[in-house]
Amino acid sequence: MAITREHELHKRRSGRNIGLAIVLVAFIALVFGLTIAKVSGGSTLQAFDHSYRPSLDPDHVRFQQR
Amino acid sequence: MSDIRIDIAQAETGEAGFGDYIALLKPRVMSLVVFTALVGLLVAPGTLHPIEALAAIIFIALGAGASGALNMWWDADIDRVMKRTSKRPIPAGKVAPQEAMALGVALSGISVVMLWLATNALAGFLLAFTIFFYAVIYSMWLKRATPQNIVIGGAAGAFPPVIGWAAVTGSISLEACLMFMLIFMWTPPHFWALALFMKSDYHKARVPMLTVTHGRKATRAHILVYTVALFPFAIAAGFTSIGGPLYLALALGLNLAFLKGAWAIWRRDEAQAESDAYAVEKRVFRFSLAYLFVHFGAILAEAALTQIPRYAEFALQFKLLEVF
Numbered sequence: 001m002a003i004t005r006e007h008e009l010h011k012r013r014s015g016r017n018i019g020l021a022i023v024l025v026a027f028i029a030l031v032f033g034l035t036i037a038k039v040s041g042g043s044t045l046q047a048f049d050h051s052y053r054p055s056l057d058p059d060h061v062r063f064q065q066r
Numbered sequence: 067m068s069d070i071r072i073d074i075a076q077a078e079t080g081e082a083g084f085g086d087y088i089a090l091l092k093p094r095v096m097s098l099v100v101f102t103a104l105v106g107l108l109v110a111p112g113t114l115h116p117i118e119a120l121a122a123i124i125f126i127a128l129g130a131g132a133s134g135a136l137n138m139w140w141d142a143d144i145d146r147v148m149k150r151t152s153k154r155p156i157p158a159g160k161v162a163p164q165e166a167m168a169l170g171v172a173l174s175g176i177s178v179v180m181l182w183l184a185t186n187a188l189a190g191f192l193l194a195f196t197i198f199f200y201a202v203i204y205s206m207w208l209k210r211a212t213p214q215n216i217v218i219g220g221a222a223g224a225f226p227p228v229i230g231w232a233a234v235t236g237s238i239s240l241e242a243c244l245m246f247m248l249i250f251m252w253t254p255p256h257f258w259a260l261a262l263f264m265k266s267d268y269h270k271a272r273v274p275m276l277t278v279t280h281g282r283k284a285t286r287a288h289i290l291v292y293t294v295a296l297f298p299f300a301i302a303a304g305f306t307s308i309g310g311p312l313y314l315a316l317a318l319g320l321n322l323a324f325l326k327g328a329w330a331i332w333r334r335d336e337a338q339a340e341s342d343a344y345a346v347e348k349r350v351f352r353f354s355l356a357y358l359f360v361h362f363g364a365i366l367a368e369a370a371l372t373q374i375p376r377y378a379e380f381a382l383q384f385k386l387l388e389v390f
Contacts, residue, residue, distance in 0.1 A: 009081050012081055012082070012083045013081060015083055015084050015085075016082070016083060016084045016087075018084070019084030019087075020084070030117075030120075030121055030124065033117040033120075033121075034117055034118065034121050034183070034184055036117070037115040037116075037117040037118055038115075038118075041115050
């Protein structure tokens, strides 16, 4: 019996691997799509970078609005 | 002989095919979940980004599949005894019970967290509760304890439109509750009509089905009672924001027809049913499938009928603004 002989079990294993690969790729695509949707759908995002930013200071904003 | 050997080899090596894992998720039940959740999501007031909506539907379906896998893991001993379920992946020896349990738990976690992240915490919580209800309350507790198992278990199948609604609005309203009640009250007559003509071997598995514990005459009476109780909920939905004249007309016709069928089932005895090979019971069962599909289809149609003129008006205003 040659070692390369294709068994039914190999086919099943290969099908399982391909199925899992498709599921994982679909999941990645969905999470990526969700990220784009969430980021583009929200209001302007500003990260806090440990330095004083007047636009993030409510007192400053109130002062500006007077 | 060879078949037996293959089954043993599969069980020992855990070499199940991809389709066996899909079968664990009960894809046929999943299709009903997808349809009702989609209706709940589309008719809810508010908007959801199309990708968020797609993700919500996928994760609600995945949650339903996860509870299906947990149910198959817990009920493997019953499934092995009953002819109808003996070909399922666990009793057939294709998937190890622990593997099904692990898949169910993992998919439950993924689906709940992802639905929460994609939409909101209430939708995630409702999905988690639905999985818990089906896997623990129904499968582990009530299924083997009471002949009313199907009534209470029906609640798990009734949650998807509520989850779809909550995914958009972040709340639960009267409309969502009525969609819940529509499926909840529909499940018992639908299932018991099937139980009357499908002579299942539940007694062999010691599952207390109403047809076995209380007899077939009592089951016929139960079908009629639940069909009567279903009527007000189905009609009431027509007077809320999800209903309208089209829904009301269809709901009235469908409920009267369902009542007529349930009445016919109640009037018959076993001798009559056997003489025509359960023709009435089979007809009512088939009708009950269409009943639910048309109700939810009508809810969707009503939403489309109100949305299309709104969009048309918006488009017209936009055009006029462009002109001036």
